[in-house]
Amino acid sequence: MFEFSLTARSGRARTGLLLTPHGEVQTPLFMPVGTLGSVKGISPQELQEIGSQIILGNTYHLLLRPGPERVQRLGGLHGFAAYPGPWLTDSGGFQVMSLGHLRRISEEGVVFQSHLNGDLIELSPEKSVWVQEALGADILMAFDECPPYPASREYMRDSIERTLRWLERCLRAKTRPDQALFAIAQGGVDLELRRLSTEATARFDTPGYAIGGLAVGEPKEGMYPAVELSTRLLPERKPRYLMGVGHPEDLVASVGLGVDMFDCVYPTRTGRFGYALVPEGRMNLKLSKHLDDPNPIDPGCDCYTCQHFSRAYLSHLVRAEEMLGLRMLSLHNLRYLHRLMESARAAIQAQAYGEFAQDFAGKRFGPEV
Amino acid sequence: MFEFSLTARSGRARTGLLLTPHGEVQTPLFMPVGTLGSVKGISPQELQEIGSQIILGNTYHLLLRPGPERVQRLGGLHGFAAYPGPWLTDSGGFQVMSLGHLRRISEEGVVFQSHLNGDLIELSPEKSVWVQEALGADILMAFDECPPYPASREYMRDSIERTLRWLERCLRAKTRPDQALFAIAQGGVDLELRRLSTEATARFDTPGYAIGGLAVGEPKEGMYPAVELSTRLLPERKPRYLMGVGHPEDLVASVGLGVDMFDCVYPTRTGRFGYALVPEGRMNLKLSKHLDDPNPIDPGCDCYTCQHFSRAYLSHLVRAEEMLGLRMLSLHNLRYLHRLMESARAAIQAQAYGEFAQDFAGKRFGPEV
Ligand SMILES: [Zn+2]
Ligand SMILES: [Zn+2]
Numbered sequence: 001m002f003e004f005s006l007t008a009r010s011g012r013a014r015t016g017l018l019l020t021p022h023g024e025v026q027t028p029l030f031m032p033v034g035t036l037g038s039v040k041g042i043s044p045q046e047l048q049e050i051g052s053q054i055i056l057g058n059t060y061h062l063l064l065r066p067g068p069e070r071v072q073r074l075g076g077l078h079g080f081a082a083y084p085g086p087w088l089t090d091s092g093g094f095q096v097m098s099l100g101h102l103r104r105i106s107e108e109g110v111v112f113q114s115h116l117n118g119d120l121i122e123l124s125p126e127k128s129v130w131v132q133e134a135l136g137a138d139i140l141m142a143f144d145e146c147p148p149y150p151a152s153r154e155y156m157r158d159s160i161e162r163t164l165r166w167l168e169r170c171l172r173a174k175t176r177p178d179q180a181l182f183a184i185a186q187g188g189v190d191l192e193l194r195r196l197s198t199e200a201t202a203r204f205d206t207p208g209y210a211i212g213g214l215a216v217g218e219p220k221e222g223m224y225p226a227v228e229l230s231t232r233l234l235p236e237r238k239p240r241y242l243m244g245v246g247h248p249e250d251l252v253a254s255v256g257l258g259v260d261m262f263d264c265v266y267p268t269r270t271g272r273f274g275y276a277l278v279p280e281g282r283m284n285l286k287l288s289k290h291l292d293d294p295n296p297i298d299p300g301c302d303c304y305t306c307q308h309f310s311r312a313y314l315s316h317l318v319r320a321e322e323m324l325g326l327r328m329l330s331l332h333n334l335r336y337l338h339r340l341m342e343s344a345r346a347a348i349q350a351q352a353y354g355e356f357a358q359d360f361a362g363k364r365f366g367p368e369v
Numbered sequence: 370m371f372e373f374s375l376t377a378r379s380g381r382a383r384t385g386l387l388l389t390p391h392g393e394v395q396t397p398l399f400m401p402v403g404t405l406g407s408v409k410g411i412s413p414q415e416l417q418e419i420g421s422q423i424i425l426g427n428t429y430h431l432l433l434r435p436g437p438e439r440v441q442r443l444g445g446l447h448g449f450a451a452y453p454g455p456w457l458t459d460s461g462g463f464q465v466m467s468l469g470h471l472r473r474i475s476e477e478g479v480v481f482q483s484h485l486n487g488d489l490i491e492l493s494p495e496k497s498v499w500v501q502e503a504l505g506a507d508i509l510m511a512f513d514e515c516p517p518y519p520a521s522r523e524y525m526r527d528s529i530e531r532t533l534r535w536l537e538r539c540l541r542a543k544t545r546p547d548q549a550l551f552a553i554a555q556g557g558v559d560l561e562l563r564r565l566s567t568e569a570t571a572r573f574d575t576p577g578y579a580i581g582g583l584a585v586g587e588p589k590e591g592m593y594p595a596v597e598l599s600t601r602l603l604p605e606r607k608p609r610y611l612m613g614v615g616h617p618e619d620l621v622a623s624v625g626l627g628v629d630m631f632d633c634v635y636p637t638r639t640g641r642f643g644y645a646l647v648p649e650g651r652m653n654l655k656l657s658k659h660l661d662d663p664n665p666i667d668p669g670c671d672c673y674t675c676q677h678f679s680r681a682y683l684s685h686l687v688r689a690e691e692m693l694g695l696r697m698l699s700l701h702n703l704r705y706l707h708r709l710m711e712s713a714r715a716a717i718q719a720q721a722y723g724e725f726a727q728d729f730a731g732k733r734f735g736p737e738v
Contacts, residue, residue, distance in 0.1 A: 037685065041410075041692035044677065066660060066685040074663055074681050082677045291435060294443055308413065308451045312443050316406065316435040323410035323692060 002138075002180040002207050004239050010353035012231065012258040015345045018239055020086040020138035021178050022078060025053035027239060027260035028344055030251065030337040031088060033268065036061045037071070037081040040268050041327040042334065044083040050303060050331065051338040054086040054138070056263045059131050060095030063121070064114050068134035076136025087137035088263075091128045091170075091184075094146050094212075094244070105145070107162065125169035133176050141210060142170045144184040149218045153190065160186050160197045167204055182241060184212040189222030191229055198233040208239040211259070215244040224253060231258035248277060248340055252360050255344050256353060267337050271329035274318040277336040280365035283311075285329065290315035303335035304328070371507075371549040371576050373608050379722035381600065381627040384714045387608055389455040389507040390547050391447060394422035396608060396629035397713055399620065399706040400457060402637065405430045406440070406450040409637050410696040411703065413452040419672060419700065420707040423455040423507070425632045428500050429464030432490070433483050437503035445505025456506035457632075460497045460539075460553075463515050463581075463613070474514065476531065494538035502545050510579060511539045513553040518587045522559065529555050529566040536573055551610060553581040558591030560598055567602040577608040580628070584613040593622060600627035617646060617709055621729050624713050625722060636706050640698035643687040646705040649734035652680075654698065659684035672704035673697070 003019040016027040032039045032047060034055045039047060047055065057077050062068065066080075074080040077087045093110070096102055100112035100121075109124025128143035144163045147156055167183050174181055185201040187194030201209065211230045214223050227242060234240050239260045245251070246264020254262070267277065276283040276297045283290075283297060293311040305314070305328040317325025340360075347356030372388040385396040401408045401416060403424045408416060416424065426446050431437065435449075443449040446456045462479070465471055469481035469490075478493025497512035513532045516525055536552050543550055554570040556563030570578060580599045583592050596611060603609050608629045614620070615633020623631070636646060645652040645666045652659075652666060665675040666683065674683070674697040686694025709729075716725030 036689045036691055037682070038691050038693040041696060043673065043693065043697075045673070065689060066681070070661060070681070073661065074679060080679070080682055082682065292439060292442065304412065304414070310443060310449070312435070312439070313406070313449055313451065320405045320434060322405055322407050323696065324407040324412065327410060327692065327696070328412075 001178055004208065004237065006237065008349045008351075010348040010351045011256065013255050013344070013348045013353040014258060014260070015348045016239065016260055020054075020180070022084065022086045022138050025086060026345060028251075028255045029053050029261055029341050030246065031056045031261065031263040032334050033058070033263055033265045034081065034083070035265070036065070037077060039330075039334070040272065041323070041330050042268070044081070046304075046331060047083060047334075048085070050335040051342065052085075052334065054088055055083055057081075057087055057089045057135060057137060058095060059089050059092035059128060059135065060099065062089075062135055063092060063123075063131050064116055068131040072134040072136065076134075078136065086139070088139040089132045089135050089137040089141065090243075091141045091143040092123050092131065093128070093144050096123060097146060097148065107165070109143075125166040126173040129170050129173040129181070133174070133179065136179075138179060139208065140174070140179050140181045142167045142181060142183050142206075144186060144212055146186065146213050146216065147188065149188060149216045151188065153193065156186075156188060156190065156193050157196075160193060160200075163197070164200050167201065171204065171206070180207040182206055182208040182210050184210040184243070185230060185234075186213040187226070188213050189218050189226050191225060194226050194229050195233060198230050202234055206238075208241060209234050210241040210243050212243050214242065215250075215264075223250070224257070227254050227259065228257050246337065248337065249361075249364070251337065251340060252344065252357050255341075256357050267333035268330040271333045272326045274325075274329065276314075276329050277333045278369065279360075279363040280369045283369050285311065285315045285318045285325075287315075297332055298336070301332065301335065301339070303332045305332040370547055373577065373606065375606065377718045377720075379717040379720045380625065382624050382713070382717045382722040383627060383629070384717045385608065385629055389423075389549070391453065391455045391507050394455060395714060397620075397624045398422050398630055398710050399615065400425045400630065400632040401703050402427070402632055402634045403450065403452070404634070405434070406446060408699075408703070409641065410692070410699055411637070413450070415673075415700060416452060416703075417454070419704040420711065421454075421703065423457055424452055426450075426456055426458045426504060426506060427464060428458050428461035428497060428504065429468065431458075431504055432461060432492075432500050433485055437500045441503040441505065445503075447505065455508070456504075457508040458501045458504050458506040458510065459612075460510040460512040461492050461500065462497070462513050465492060466515060466517065476534070478512075494535040495542040498539050498542040498550075502543070502548065505548075507548060508577065509543070509548050509550045511536045511550060511552050511575075513555060513581055515555065515582050515585065516557065518557060518585045520557065522562065525555075525557060525559065525562050526565075529562060529569075532566070533569050536570065540573065540575075549576040551575055551577040551579050553579040553612070554599060554603075555582040556595070557582050558587050558595050560594060563595050563598050564602065567599050571603055575607075577610060578603050579610040579612050581612050583611065584619075584633075592619070593626070596623050596628065597626050615706065617706065618730075618733070620706065620709060621713065621726050624710075625726050636702035637699040640702045641695045643694075643698065644702075645683075645698050646702045647738060648729075648732040649738045652738050654680065654684045654687045654694075656684075666701055667705070670701060670704060670708070672701050674701040
């Protein structure tokens with residue numbers, strides 16, 4: 001029901017095939033984020049048309065509303081949200097720290113205040129697994145603590161050990177055989193702690209592993225060594241998921257280090273802010289220079305947006321805050337990351353990932369075009 | 370290039386075929402409103418899939434941004450907004466009164482302050498036609514004054530006469546032979562003034578006529594007699610367009626009186642507020658009773674929303690203010706009005722419009738379900 005096999009390698013980059021109960025996906029891949037059970041503004045049909053393979057749902061948000069039991073009664077995320085392909089849910093831990101008002105963290109779990117109405121809510125390894133089983137995703141994530149950046153070494157070490165004990169409790173709490181639970185290694189950018197956490201985590205024979213605790217505000221030069229070490233220490237024949245990373249250059253670099261899966265709100269969020277991802281960098285559609293430009297965002301893109309609309313029209317919609325503009329930029333940006341991963345897979349299969357990464361870097365112009 | 374022929378009658382209701390340079394449309398019909406050049410949240414492809422036949426653009430909004438010359442350079446509304454079918458533009462007069470801060474109204478025209486940046490802008494019959502020629506729609510509307518409700522008889526009479534002089538100026542200013550200009554009759558709900566305006570307007574041999582100055586806040590019982598009188602006075606072989614009317618019951622009643630065209634922001638606006646149009650009335654998706662309902666909004670609807678999503682999911686999206694929910698309700702509501710007009714056309718062709726209208730009324734339950 002859940003299997004992962006490597007299909008090609010180029011350097012440390014690899015392609016793989018991941019079988020889930022709701023379909024097979026090709027790695028490396030990018031997962032759009034369906035926070036509350038919808039990828040903001042995008043329909044399930046569009047997700048399938050642009051090559052999305054697996055959607056991430058946020059346990060924290062779905063726990064608050066509409067509630068896990070309701071989602072379960074309505075057919076789990078697959079039925080409720082009408083996206084029939086594979087889903088992955090996170091554990092809720094990360095949003096508790098970043099969105100909820102964390103009230104207490106103890107061996108038992110965390111108590112937080114809902115950001116919606118202030119209700120006190122408890123989340124523990126057992127409860128997170130229970131919620132995720134009700135949501136019904138194909139892949140569940142272990143309930144971990146993702147310490148803020150920066151945090152003291154002492155705090156980090158305690159947190160890593162607690163996260164390992166929580167992982168054990170998650171695995172004991174899990175009851176559904178049709179769902180795969182991925183463990184998460186922590187350790188921030190401290191390579192010694194990263195090694196400690198990753199080695200200990202890898203001893204649990206879970207069907208996949210996540211590299212957590214990165215992209216939380218640390219300097220970028222700290223992230224790559226931590227990713228590099230992680231992929232060296234994680235088992236070769238299991239999928240590796242770098243959480244919360246979605247900048248194109250980070251995807252290309254991390255695939256080169258052997259990462260298989262990514263998720264991030266970046267493509268949809270930056271789209272809602274009026275930015276389009278292009279090979280040269282990030283195009284700011286709010287700039288007046290685009291107002292008279294009859295060209296599509298990216299002549300090389302096959303998405304509906306680029307096939308139908310000019311920069312001029314999109315720029316007008318973005319400036320007027322028209323919903324169609326935000327929707328069309330989000331669609332293009334998701335397609336851009338999916339195309340990037342399709343090209344990466346093709347390059348790996350052709351044993352030419354190095355050239356691909358070089359070519360990608362050579363086209364980049366700067367942060368904003 | 371522009372022709373209208375009646376194809377069937379049932380009582381005073383009629384079906385017709387309207388030829389425009391960008392395609393042929395079947396009346397009676399409802400026009401979605403593409404205020405700033407987009408129907409809020411809906412793509413051109415979706416508009417075509419749900420049976421939209423002609424889209425309305427607002428001259429006032431498009432004059433302020435992106436500006437008529439820019440739209441013209443980018444291929445007119447058909448090219449700029451990538452909706453290749455027929456367009457209609459209003460004259461801008463109505464929004465000047467309702468949105469702009471009107472500063473002066475004189476024989477020459479109006480001066481108003483932009484609601485965006487306070488700029489003083491002048492609009493006259495000549496300028497409105499010039500803007501609409503640049504926007505490039507298939508059907509233009511004459512620049513009229515739509516007096517507020519209530520207004521004194523004296524003011525109304527002066528306004529009607531000025532509007533007739535403005536109509537003459539519009540027709541003189543018009544240069545493009547590939548665009549049809551519709552005249553607009555005013556008169557509010559005062560039947561004597563309505564007759565005066567409609568008879569005088571009908572003397573101008575324009576390719577179509579609009580019934581203006583209704584649905585501006587007057588009591589509903591005043592609207593139907595004014596529509597009834599208008600359709601008796603307007604030429605039989607020209608299309609009749611009732612402006613700003615989009616409530617389903619008003620469409621059914623007005624088609625029965627011989628109206629051919631409608632436009633209104635109602636279906637998209639009420640969708641963004643969480644309401645779905647259904648045969649029984651208006652479904653408030655914010656009500657908690659829908660949160661566990663696995664049924665579609667309307668089992669009889671063929672739209673994407675009803676084919677894929679439950680009331681439960683849509684209710685969740687609406688409560689969470691997720692963009693997909695607003696988009697999906699807008700899509701359904703537009704499809705609802707298009708289906709209503711499709712059924713009306715079929716009933717007229719079957720000489721059974723009376724039964725259709727009765728059947729429609731019999732299903733209605735109340736304002737909210
Ligand atoms: Zn694109
Ligand atoms: Zn529907």
